[in-house]
Amino acid sequence: MYRFSINILIILSFLACKPTQTAKEDTKSNISDTKPQIAYYFFKAFKTADSTYIRLNKSRITNAKLKGNFPSKIADINKKNNQWLVSFSGKQIITQLQIENPLIEKIEYINEQGNFEKRTILHTQKDFVLRIPYNNSIKTITFEQIIKDSIKLKTILISKINP
Numbered sequence: 726m727y728r729f730s731i732n733i734l735i736i737l738s739f740l741a742c743k744p745t746q747t748a749k750e751d752t753k754s755n756i757s758d759t760k761p762q763i764a765y766y767f768f769k770a771f772k773t774a775d776s777t778y779i780r781l782n783k784s785r786i787t788n789a790k791l792k793g794n795f796p797s798k799i800a801d802i803n804k805k806n807n808q809w810l811v812s813f814s815g816k817q818i819i820t821q822l823q824i825e826n827p828l829i830e831k832i833e834y835i836n837e838q839g840n841f842e843k844r845t846i847l848h849t850q851k852d853f854v855l856r857i858p859y860n861n862s863i864k865t866i867t868f869e870q871i872i873k874d875s876i877k878l879k880t881i882l883i884s885k886i887n888p
Contacts, residue, residue: 761790762859766866770827771850777828779868781886782852786859795820795857806873811855815862826870827853 765785771778799821804810807829811822825831830846866886 760788763787763789763791763856764859764863766855766857767852768827768855769850769852770848772828772848777870779886781866791856791858795822797821799823804871804873806871808871810869810871812867812869813857813860813863814865814867815860819860819863820857822855822857823871824855827851 763786765787767782767784769780769782771780797820798818799810803823805823807826808823809826811824812818813820813822828848828851830848830851831843832846833841833843836842868885
């Protein structure tokens, strides 16, 4: 009897939790249009003897939301040496990212003696992906390498891409 009443309570609790449909079809289509979107940009970086080139292979837009805030501009004081500054622009800069140079890969591993070791690998070409909140006003993506010396901050234009 005790087992029977527990089974009935479990079944009733599942039935009580049955989802109900409150939204109409028209409001469902409007909701999907206003969802936040993420833009994925798939790049390939090339290094030659005299220059570095970036090529946009493809881009993809998905319905999702990224955590965190994306600054419209990164202050000079926050720019790090040998990093790449990526600017997504329309008529003005919409957002900026500061990323590691994808052609320089830093790996950490345990060597044969059991010691922790770091190694830097210099690539001549490498694929990489950037993702940002989607904005249909983006017309150009600019890559700059940040060079800090003791006097001032210099940027070297690497590549400008029209997505």
